[in-house]
Amino acid sequence: MTPSLEAHGLTRRFGSFTALNSLDLTISGAKCVGFLGPNGAGKTTTLKLFTNMIYPSEGSCRINGIDVRTDRKRALADAGVLIESPEIYPSLTPNEALEMVADLRGVPASERRERIRTVLAEVKMEQWADQKVGRFSKGMKQRINIAATLVHDPEVLLLDEPSTGLDPRGMAEVRAIVRDLKQSRRLIFMSSHILSEVVDVCDEVALVDKGKLLFYDTLDNVTAKFAAGHGSVDVGLARPMSPEDVAGKIAPLAGVEKVLQLDPKRLRLRFQGGLDGQERLFDALAALRIGVISVAESESALEEVYLSQISRGD
Amino acid sequence: MATATADAVRVARTPPGSLEQVAKLTRYQLREFLRSRRFLALTAIIVAIGAILTTVVAYFRSDLTGLVTNNLAFYGSFWAGGANLVIVLAAVFFGGDAIAGEFQNKTGYFLMGLPVRRSTVYVAKYIAALLASIAMLGLYLAILLGNGAYYLHASALPWQLGVSLVLALVYLGAVLGATFLFSSLFKTSAYGFVLTAILFLFGFTLIGDLVTGLVKIEPWMVISYAESTIGSMFASPINWGLTGSVSRMTIGMGRGAITTTTYTSGIAEGVVIMFVYLVGTAAAGLALFESEEFT
Numbered sequence: 385m386t387p388s389l390e391a392h393g394l395t396r397r398f399g400s401f402t403a404l405n406s407l408d409l410t411i412s413g414a415k416c417v418g419f420l421g422p423n424g425a426g427k428t429t430t431l432k433l434f435t436n437m438i439y440p441s442e443g444s445c446r447i448n449g450i451d452v453r454t455d456r457k458r459a460l461a462d463a464g465v466l467i468e469s470p471e472i473y474p475s476l477t478p479n480e481a482l483e484m485v486a487d488l489r490g491v492p493a494s495e496r497r498e499r500i501r502t503v504l505a506e507v508k509m510e511q512w513a514d515q516k517v518g519r520f521s522k523g524m525k526q527r528i529n530i531a532a533t534l535v536h537d538p539e540v541l542l543l544d545e546p547s548t549g550l551d552p553r554g555m556a557e558v559r560a561i562v563r564d565l566k567q568s569r570r571l572i573f574m575s576s577h578i579l580s581e582v583v584d585v586c587d588e589v590a591l592v593d594k595g596k597l598l599f600y601d602t603l604d605n606v607t608a609k610f611a612a613g614h615g616s617v618d619v620g621l622a623r624p625m626s627p628e629d630v631a632g633k634i635a636p637l638a639g640v641e642k643v644l645q646l647d648p649k650r651l652r653l654r655f656q657g658g659l660d661g662q663e664r665l666f667d668a669l670a671a672l673r674i675g676v677i678s679v680a681e682s683e684s685a686l687e688e689v690y691l692s693q694i695s696r697g698d
Numbered sequence: 699m700a701t702a703t704a705d706a707v708r709v710a711r712t713p714p715g716s717l718e719q720v721a722k723l724t725r726y727q728l729r730e731f732l733r734s735r736r737f738l739a740l741t742a743i744i745v746a747i748g749a750i751l752t753t754v755v756a757y758f759r760s761d762l763t764g765l766v767t768n769n770l771a772f773y774g775s776f777w778a779g780g781a782n783l784v785i786v787l788a789a790v791f792f793g794g795d796a797i798a799g800e801f802q803n804k805t806g807y808f809l810m811g812l813p814v815r816r817s818t819v820y821v822a823k824y825i826a827a828l829l830a831s832i833a834m835l836g837l838y839l840a841i842l843l844g845n846g847a848y849y850l851h852a853s854a855l856p857w858q859l860g861v862s863l864v865l866a867l868v869y870l871g872a873v874l875g876a877t878f879l880f881s882s883l884f885k886t887s888a889y890g891f892v893l894t895a896i897l898f899l900f901g902f903t904l905i906g907d908l909v910t911g912l913v914k915i916e917p918w919m920v921i922s923y924a925e926s927t928i929g930s931m932f933a934s935p936i937n938w939g940l941t942g943s944v945s946r947m948t949i950g951m952g953r954g955a956i957t958t959t960t961y962t963s964g965i966a967e968g969v970v971i972m973f974v975y976l977v978g979t980a981a982a983g984l985a986l987f988e989s990e991e992f993t
Contacts, residue, residue: 398993437810437992457813462710465811471804475733476726484726488719488812490711532808536711 386449387412388540388571389434393443396429396595403429405595406443411573411588416566418586418603419575422694426595427575428468431544435465447540461489463540464533469526469549474518478509478528481517482535489536503531506561523554530561541565543574547581559584579687589686591693598693606689607681608658614641615662616654616682622675624648629674637668652682713813720822723814727826736791740834744784748841751776755845766849773859774932776842781866782925784838785873786898788831793877794894795887796823797987802887810992820987824878824980831870839863862931865968869925872975873898876921879983882990898922916942916961921975923961927968939964 387410394407404426411417421427432438434445436456445452450459472481482500491499504510507527512520517528526549533541546562547555555578562585565572576582582589583603590600599606607615627645634651635643639661642654655665669676713719731737755762755776765771797820800806809819846855880897881890902922909917917923923942930937937943942961949956963971 432992435811437807439991457713457716457815460811460813461713467811468804468807470807470811472808473726473730473805475730480726480729484722485812487722488713488814490713529808533811537709539710 385412387446388448389573390446390449391430391434391443392445394430394433394440394445395442396426396433396438397441402595404433407592407595407597409590409597409600411571414566414569414571415587416562416572416574416585417600418582418589419573419592420577420579420582420589420690421575421592422577425592427577427592428544429595430592431465431467431542431573431575434542435460435463435467437467462536462538463542464536464538465542466529466533466546467542467544469522470529472517472525472528472532474516476517477514478504478517478531479513481528482532485532486535491536499535499537500531503534506534506564507531508557523550526550526554526558530558534565537568539570541570541572541574543572545575545577547576547578555581579690583681583686591690593694603681603686607686614654614656615658616652616688617662617665618646618678618680618682619651619653619669619676620678620680621649621651622677625651625674633672633674634669637665639665716815716818719814719818720825723818723822724825724829727823728829731792731826731830737830740787740791741837743787744834744837745841747780747783748838751780751841752845755849759849769846769850769854769856770858770932770934772846772850773842773856773862774929776845777839777859777862778929778932780838780842781835781862781928782869784835785831785866785870785925788834789827789870789873789877789898790891790895792827792830793824793874793881794891795881796827796878796890797881797983798884798890799881799887801885801990801992807992816988817984820878820984824874827874827878828871831874832867835866835870856932858931858936862928865931865965865972866928868969868972868976869928872921872924872972872979875976875979875983879979879986882983882986885990910959910961914959916944918942918963918967918971921971923963924968924971924975926963927965930962930965930968937962937964938966940966940970942967 389409389411391407391409394404395402396404407426407430419427419430429438433440434447434452436452436459439453447459447463452459476484479500482503483496486496486499501510504513507530509524509527509531512524517525520528526546530546533543543562547558550558559581562572562574566585566587574586586603588600588602589606591598625645625648630643630645630651634640634653639655639657640653641656644652646652653665655661657664666679669679714722755766759766765775795802800809800819806819843855877894877898880893883893884890902920906917906920906923909915909920942963945960945962947958947960949958
């Protein structure tokens, strides 16, 4: 199978500054990959190289096996791209802007209207379809930008911090959109520095810092590997729990290292013992009959990995 | 929220050929121009120029009998005089920030995410700017023809006006080519606007005058020199040649006398200059745009 995204020795220097240093990355299959890193790590540089907006100093990158430097038109034919919150010509309406995109991407005229209607519904902008984009807020424009990446139903999506600049509600909605997109068998390669976003929607994570790829693996493997047998989960409860009960019932459970009560109905448990320890902990929680209604891997697990790896590079 | 394509078989889309994409993108770019404030502003400026022309001719018609009774003199004066200004203004308005604006306004980031060649974007923007500029030239011509019809009545349109119009269109193409080149030098719209405005409104003329006055040679290397062919069509006899005509005028007498030299481009020479600029600036501008990065 041809990998969806490939980078080989991909390097980009701006004068004496190396923004990306010999990136080797191969991603195949339908999944969501979070491309994590602090500001200036090289995330946007990588995405711009993948779309030929900037050119590599060394190395190459391919989308669906096609070199973007030598044939960007074919390489981007089956990719949807959102980089740096672009602006749409202000006099166009969403319908017209998406029609332009569909037109240039070769979506047949017979399907165009239906596709545009569908993607506008996906980003909840149907009622604004005939208003001029120039009057939209940043969040509304970003939704149209996301719709534009989807109008041709691409196999690969390259999203550069898609929720940047949005209010909390807008961020949540963008996450919901990305989660839905995962259902439709495509590769989503999404840069972000928001860990909760990555934990929420991504299956795999690549961490880049100072232009170097630090690791690329599944989210579970990353947290398991770098947490050295330690894990962290957020537990949701149906009923409030008193601090005394937390101290008396949860803290003594086997494997539990630390308990943090986030609010009366939410706990964050740090435990040891890897996946076996996690299984034993869940069994013990169920046996306590304290009204556990959800258990999710804590954002802090990735956060700990992130901070440990980033600080290691300092 | 449902994703309509979740279980459907995905069909990979094949983008249209580059020529087809140029045609499609031109349509959207032209729509953007026609809806823009600058289109409205330039229309207002040309209507104002037309109104001034109409008023002046009407008011001074008794002093302008030589103009309002002779179609060659009428169009030679008002067409040749105004067309250049309209061309330069249209080029500045529609081409000044055509490329720089794609960087500054970030609309280029939207286009560059699409499977289109950079040359497609460049050519489509050029054609759209050319069409919008032709509309402006057409507006000015329409005002002029209206005046001509009133003063010259049934007098036939001189064939020279037709040739002059063709020359004006070629000149427009060359000026826009140069404007796009200057616009490609920058990533800030204002720089593109200012440079093109300065160069085309008086910069090139000044350079031409300096070349003529100081170096004493024909300023064939300056694009604005070719513009004189638009008016030369109404001269008699017409210089169709590949070399310009020269006229010298001496002011004063004795040692204090100053001789000024004026060159006027031959028609063929002007056309060659225009085409060289058109092709040269298009190639250079495109190469610049290809090499520029959306950092």
